[in-house]
Amino acid sequence: MYGLGILKGMAVTLRHLFKKPFTVEYPEQQVPRASRFRGYEFVWYEDRCTGCASCAKFCPLGIIRIETSPAEDQGVGGKYKLEKFDIDTGRCMFCALCVEACPYDALFMGSKFERGSYSRAGLVVHKEDLNKGEKKPSVYYRPHLEAAGYHNEKELSAREVGRW
Amino acid sequence: MTRPWQGAELARAISGKLPQAVVEAQDNAVQVKPAAMLDVARLLRESPGLEFDYLASVTGVDYIDFFEVVYHLVSTRQNHSCIIKTRVLGRDEPVVPSVVSVWQGADLQEREVYDLVGIRFEGHPNLKRVLLWEGFPGHPLRKDFILDREKVEYPYLRG
Amino acid sequence: MDVIYNIFAILEKGIVDGLTPSLGAEAALAVMALIKVFLVANVGLIMVMVFIYMERRVLGRFQVRIGPNRVGPGGILQPLADAVKIMIKEDIVPKAADRLIFNLAPVMVFVPVMLVFAVIPFGVGMAGGQKYYMSVADLDIGILYVLAVTSLGEIAVLMAGWSSNNKFALFGAMRAAAQLVSYEVPLVLAVVGVVIVAGSLSLTKIVEAQAVPFIFMQPLGFVIFITAVSAELNRTPFDLLEAESELVTGYHVEYSGMKFGMFYLAEYLSAFAFSAIISTLFLGGWQGPILPSYVWLLIKILFVFFVFIWVRATLPRVRIDQVMALAWKFLLPLALINIGVTAVEALLWPTFPWFLAPVNIVIGVLAVWAMAAAFRNVWEPQWKPARLATAPVGG
Amino acid sequence: MALKSQPIIVNIGPQHPSTHGVFRLRVAFDGEVVQDVEPIFGYLHRGSEKLAEERTYTQIVTLTDRLDYLASMTNNQAYVLAVEKLAGVEAPERAKYVRVLIAELMRIASHLMATGFFINDIGAFATPLMYCFREREKILDMFEMCCGARITYNYMRVGGVSHDLPEEFYPALRSFLAEMPARIDEYEELLTENEILVARTKNVGVISPEKAINCSISGPVLRASGVKWDLRKADPYEVYDRMQFDIPVGAAGDCYDRYKVRIEEMRQSLRIVRQCLDQMPSGPVLARAPSLVRAPAGAEAYGHIESPKGELGFYLVSDGGISPYRCKIRSPSYINLTALRDMLLGWKLADLIVIFGSIDINMGEVDR
DSSP: OTTHHHHHHHHHHHHHHTSOOOOOOTTTSOOOOOTTOOEEEEEEOTTTOOOOOHHHHHOSSOOEEEEEEOOSOOSTTOOOEEEEEEEETTTOOOOOHHHHHOTTSOEEEESOOOOOOSSSGGGEEOHHHHHHSOOOOOOTTOHHHHHTTOOSOSOOOHHHHSOO | OOEEOOHHHHHHHHHHHOTTTEEEEOSSEEEEOGGGHHHHHHHHHHSTTTOOOEEEEEEEEEOSSEEEEEEEEEETTTTEEEEEEEEEEOSSOOEEEOOTTTOTTHHHHHHHHHHHTOOEEETOTTOOOSSSOTTOOSOTTSTTOOOOTTTOOOGGGOO | OHHHHHHHHHHHHHHHHHHHHHHOHHHHHHHHHHHHHHHHHHHHHHHHHHHHHHHHHHHHHHTTSOOOOSSSGGGTTHHHHHHHHHHHSOOOOOTTSOHHHHHHHHHHHHHHHHHHTTTOOOOEEEETTEEEESSSOOOTTHHHHHHHHHTTHHHHHHHHHHHTTOHHHHHHHHHHHHHHHHHHHHHHHHHHHHHHHHTOSOHHHHHHTOSSOHHHHSHHHHHHHHHHHHHHTTOTTSOTTTOHHHHTTGGGTTOOHHHHHHHHHHHHHHHHHHHHHHHHHHSOTTOOSSSOHHHHHHHHHHHHHHHHHHHHHHOOOOOHHHHHHIIIIIIHHHHHHHHHHHHHHHHHOTTOOTTHHHHHHHHHHHHHHHHHHHHHHHHSOOOOOSOOOOSOOOO | OOOOOOOEEEEEOSSOTTSSSSOEEEEEEETTEEEEEEEEOOTTOOOHHHHHTTSOHHHHHHHHHTTSTTSHHHHHHHHHHHHHHHHTOOOOHHHHHHHHHHHHHHHHHHHHHHHHHHHHHHTOOSHHHHHHHHHHHHHHHHHHHHHSOSSOOOOEETTEESSOOOTTHHHHHHHHHHHHHHHHHHHHHHHTTOHHHHHHHTTSSOOOHHHHHHTTOOTHHHHHTTOOOOHHHHSOOTTGGGOOOOOOOOSSOSHHHHHHHHHHHHHHHHHHHHHHHHHOOOSOSBOOOOSSOOOOTTOEEEEEEEETTEEEEEEEEOOSSSSOSEEEEEOHHHHHGGGHHHHHTTOBHHHHHHHHHHHOOOHHHHHO
């Protein structure tokens, strides 16, 4: 009979009326995030960073600003003294090429996404903010963390986070 | 698997009908004279054995000394493909005949090439800028293009 | 118990009797009428909030999401929050609008809907051995009045669309002119069947005539009426006047703030009014066992509105020519069949005994089936584009 | 005396609920009948081709994410294949399987969105759209497990993919594969036989196969016209030659066929995903290639794939440097609009929205 298709469709919607909604009520609940989740808060370890600026070179947008000065200890395994390490997250597209570029496991993607700001300037993450920030790195492009089964539940120190 | 035509092979096929058209046969492409482009297009589309009925892509490339327009052609019936190129020398007013009358699919693609590279397609029914607005200075995909922010007039920002 | 069942009747009798000595009988009735008007108007507006809340929540559940749940417990204060938001919004009048008509339209759309509530019987009660109907005015020509008054709303829609000086609004208004006027015809003809069976135009008499609810006595009439009503209310699948995805919001696209609020209010108010009328005409009105009469009517109204929401959650919109075809080529013949059948029955069995209900259901199903099969060719045509380009897009 | 009438000129878009982004149509209406149409593009033009000339081959992957943002993975794949052709890099076997698997999941996600929004354009109040979103969400969750992002993945690399699939991916994929066929049946039950949908879409916006080929239309729109042309079969890339699947084709080339083709393609994609999962070898997922890819000077390559919207091609020219000399994007959404005018003329306003929705364009890809 012509018109049955409509009734079939109405039966489908009626079935859905009694299903549990799949909504996640955001501020109270959060969607579980994968361990590789590329979050907003970059995790950076000053102790591990040598100031080589690989991340800045690999960034497609050029939003990482690094200023260094020669440190006292300039021997083998030495490093630059970091004056500035700014990431303009307002323009960041979270491609994580900087994380892939970092040879010293100093820069990680974060595991959260709630760093709003009322101004563009507020979105620029400075060295101090990075030092103060929560050190719960994402395992993105860090297979050794992934192999250890880390799922951004606890803070990691500069020692624990690297391959060596 | 789509069979790509070798340049020499295709050049022979074209020269058989249009002896003056081919400039050079490259390994996988044939370079033809811009003036003969429309005839070559008709030939490629209509002659049996070639039947390139599908124009996959039209690209304009700025090689500084010359502009090159690249046509990627596919035959959906024979499942083979070929690449036709045509070069125009001179930077002021590069003109290539439009192939819209042969493949309608060239319509928007030629407009895009005109817009971004600045090659004019003779005989195009509606050759206007597509992605940029009328009055935009220059053609951005030319190698000598420098965006002078002062000069650009943004029509949509006016009151 | 008796008090709860007859509370409104007892109150009415009490007030009228109490005022009569001091004011005189006529003045007491007038005061009573004013009190009723006040009550009905406010009940209507509160019900609008209930409807808005219900629509959003139920629609949410149909779409496996939750719906508004932030304001108040379970989101129950959401309509209030919406109302506050709408009232404090800036009221924008387009520069090129026809200001007088533009400002008049929201009022015009609101008034006719409000007038409908005058005749809807919300219940019945006994007080002092006397029967009181819970309606502002129990008109003898109640249903005729309803049909006359509601058709005024179309003028307001046309005014809004025309005066906005917006092309989308104009499209919406022109569609309204075509659609709403067309659907008046099957709407009225469907009511004729009910009137024949009930033998009266008065809504209270129609309710009292429903020993068997008229949805069984007049199944065909019910189908026609509810289809025509959803077109009159411009609810999906006939929401061409607003047509979110085509006309943005159609005739009220230029309205903002409280003027938009008036349209929104009127839309749900008329949904309430028509749900009440459908309940009254076809579902037995206030009649029902155990529960008080006014509760029964409320339950029926909410059920009818639930059906509207359900349809909205399922069906896509039809095109304007299909809407018109549905009215003139499907509903109108069906309505005529219905009147014919009912008239013959009225001649043969003037009392309309119960056994006519199954007969009418069978006739209804057969008629719909036959008409639908014939209508398929109209609805699903080998339609060709009307005409090809003649003029280029102007400068 | 004949009455003189003027067409009404209406701007549909750039801000309009049904233009799928910032697209503008200048339409001349006679009553409700479309007399003439002029599409206007460019509101989302970001100059991707120009930007690509100043970025390294790896960095351009992030630009391709932003072309068709509903099918970023297939964009990555098309670009990466073109660069591999240009630079002569061969991806490892496992990487090819991973790419195909991911690309087919992406196709399902994109077709879900296309179907949902198409029905929304017809006027169903978001219900099918919500159901489609629910399933797309599962796919996005899986992508998040692979590469940490939900929309802009930046997952594929020249010579493979950036990461292997994680352990948690497989159970999620298996449960998705188990549940999805029933979901597709549910959409069909809700929509396919719905008389209103059929009446609105059958015989609407017909485009003949000859016209479709001549207009360089590709993807589901071409196949709905009855042309059995799918690059996965016609010119198999990666491991599609080892996969068993059918190409659904329509008969009439109307909006209804486009909808049906998309629904059927989702089923076929599920088949391919299952086969990928069974056949997938172990091994590395990234070829040993320098992180700064270089191609020989003067090399040029045209890599194309069957993206959810149609033939997505990248034409790259190298001058021997670390970034391409010219990067042309042959975007299916853009070229599918060639026949828009022919499809729309003579139809009503409501049909215009339906036809436009059935082409399934994405403004990120149209304007690049």
